[in-house]
Structures are given as structure tokens and as C-alpha cells.
Amino acid sequence: MTDVTLYHWEPNANSGKPMLALFEKGVAFDSHYLDLLNFDQHRPDYLAVNPLGTIPAMTHGDKVLTESTAIMEYVDEAFDGPRLMPADPVDQWRTRWWMKFLDQWLAPSFSMIGWSVFVGPSVRQKDPAELEAAIDRIPMPERRVAWRKAIHGAFSAEEMTESQRRVALGIGYLEQALGQREWLASDEYGLADINGFNLAYAMPLSQPQLCNDELTPNIMRWLRAIYARPATRACWALGRTDLARRISLLESEPA
């Protein structure tokens, strides 16, 4: 019996953030899986929950929440369970700084690469008229542009080069930060780690030349430590595609 419902796609990126936070807090929730590749998030029944058509969204009683990072802060404050935001005010600032940096600087670059190699090809074979109609139903103009680019493979070489530049730099910043402390923003596992893991868990597979035991031992240590947590296992078990299954690469031993 729960009054929490989470509307999500795979345990990955934005959807995975509140999912993993709920599992870490031990909050029971109704999982409402939306198939992003089938445009479930732009159908009327979901738009009635979140008119912007972005994933994830969470309802708690009659309250509706969107924006994955803000939802995580709510989950931490509204429910009992282990504290996921550090107690120290400077650590709180660092947690939020890193979440913003990941959400708005690093994640968009991973998304551009991910959508060009996975999301675009996954939906491209659908009927063109059906695809166009699906895109026309997307409420946010920015999302319509992104979907069209992904489907038509229209990311420019310049955009992709810039994304790859940021991915390489971002991996370096993560390695540097995780060389300074055990967890990303403080000495305890918390929201910044949950956020970062959702972005980074597949990096050793997708960016093997940049992220590996030799070059980024601290990132690898951090990813394996998060993978070992029971909440992470339970969360990723809700995945239905090969995207989520990439997590199994973290079963490897340090080289």
C-alpha cells in the first residue's frame, strides 16, 4: 500500500535518479513504466499527469512532481529512511553544484551521443508519417527539435565533436573529484552519487578509451561501490532493455 507513483523509463539518466533515491530510502512506490521509444510520454494519459511530457514524474498523494533532481531532494526530505543530502551546509552546496553540472553540462553531451547511436536508430524504422505525428504531439519545442535530430541523424559534426570534448573533460573532472574524497560531494553516499551513477554507470563500456581501471581508478572504484549496494541491484532489476543491462559490466574485477 503506497500513495507514491513514479512514471519512469529505464533505470538510466533522468528516470533512474528518483528510482534509485526511492530504493535507497526504502520508499515503496507504484512503478509506472513509460516506453520512451514508443513515445508513451507524449500520450494523453501521461500528459494529464505532466503536461510537458518529460520523464520522470512522481505523484505523492495529490501532489505532482517533475524535474528529476528536484524530485530526489523531495524524496529525501519527505520520507523516512537514510539521509541522502549531507548534513554539512558546504557539502549540501557541493552536492547541488555537482548535480547541476552533471544535469546541465555533462549529461546533455552524453544524451546527444546516446540519442544518435541508440534512440534515433531504435525508432527510425517506424512509419515516417507515424513518427512525424508522434513528434508533433511533443509539447516542448526544444524536445521536438531534439527528437527530429535523433531520428534523422541530423546532429552536426561540430555538435558531436563538442559533446565528445565535454565527455572527455567531464570524466577527468569526476576522476579528480573522486580522488579527493570517497564520494562525489561528501564523505557519505548521497544524492550527488545517485545522480552521477545514473549518468556514469555505463561509461566503461561507452567510453572505454577514457574510463577504465588504468586511467580512472577512482571512477571505477566509485561505480563498483554503488553497484554493490542492494538498492542499486533492486532498481536496475526494473530495467527492460539492453540499456539497463549494461550495468552488469560492473561485475568485473578491478584490472
Add this chain to the structure above:
Amino acid sequence: MTGILYHGQPNGPSFTVLAAAFEKGVDLDLRAIDLVAGERHSTALPHAIEVDQSIEGEGPVLVVDGVAMTDSVFVACYLDEVGSGPAIRPADPYARWQMMAWCRYVIERVAPAAAALGNAAAPPPAVPAGIASADLAARWTEAVEGKVEESRLTDSRTKIVQAVEKIEAQLADGRDWLMGDFSIADLETHGWLAGMRAIVPDAFAAAPLTDAWEARLRARPAVVKALGLATIPEPEAIWAPGPEINRWG
């Protein structure tokens, strides 16, 4: 508690942090720097990742016990935690979510638009030396050379119009402040929009609730004190490169 706050003219993110510090009664060593001259990149300031890679662009830097903090909304959250003045965030988790989601909207949609328009209207004279972030350096070059595409400026004006519409709708139930009680959301929203009255006047042509809200805000003692730190008549007309316009939806 004491710290050093490096800040620019009281506009944009510098306004938010200065006003938040005064609202909370946090005693800081205030050091004015010329953001337009690129002084944030000088060797006089610390250069941790969180300073050099702050995606806010030319915002203030608060140094406490050797830790250099950036990004105005989160620095304001810090000041709320450590200061003794009345809270500037709601206590209720859902109300707090509303405030953080509102601030995210301002940070992600409004601030890049305001910074693009502000820099186009008052371009900085030169690209300073020592900018660690290549994408921030690129925004400086664009601003100095006036190279921002017209389509982006048009879209930015639309974003400002939409922001004022959103404020009007938020205030429609007669509330004084955006979140009900006064909060960081009021400061951050005003910080980015104050300079837009001159640049996108149409957005404010029929916005009586926004006008009244802004007048209330600018009458607050902490805000008066922050604006009083300006060394020029119109701090809201001073701009240096800010956050980038989203590359990805």
C-alpha cells in the same frame, strides 16, 4: 562564520547572493570585482573545478574555510543554512520542491536568454585572459564580437516574454511572493529579469502583478542594501557572459 564574497555589480547572480547574504544577516568580507573585465579569472581568486567550470558563467564566488562556492541559487541555499535571519526557503518539502523547480526553470531557460540579450545590448570590450573553460571562453568571444545568431536572440526574447507571463500567472491568486513566502526564487528571478525591462519592454507592457512584485522586492531592506553596492547608476545594464543556451532540449 565569515567568508569572502567576490561579487560583481548587483545584477544577475551577484544580486541574488548579495541580497541573500543581507536577508540572512551573514557577515561577509565583500570584495567587488569587475566581472566585465574578467577579474574572476585572475590569479587573485581561487580556481577549483567548481569556480572554473561553473556553468553560471560570470557569477559571484564565496570562499569559506578554503572552499570556493559558486552558482547563486546554491550559494543562497548555503547562506540560508548558516545565517540567522528569517528563512529564505520554504520548510515544507513540497513547497521546497516548488522553489527548487522554479529556480531550475530560471537557471535553465531565463538566465541564458537574459545573459544573451544583455551581452548583445552591452557587449564586453575584450575577452579576458585566463578563462579555463573553453565553452565559457567561446561565449565571451561571441559576446565581444556580437556574433550571437539573430534566431537565438529572437528565441531569447520569447523566453523573457514567457517568464513574465509565468510570473503574472503565479501571482494571480494575490500572493506577495512567488512561492507564497519570500524566498530565493524571488531574488533569482528578479536578478535575471531586472535588466530585461529596457531590452524587452513588450514583455512588461501589461504585467501589473509583476510590476507590483518588483516594487515590493526592491523595497526590502536587504535588496536596498544590495543595490546600494552598485558603483554605477544602472547596475542592471551591466552584463558579462552567463550560462549557455541549452545545446540539448
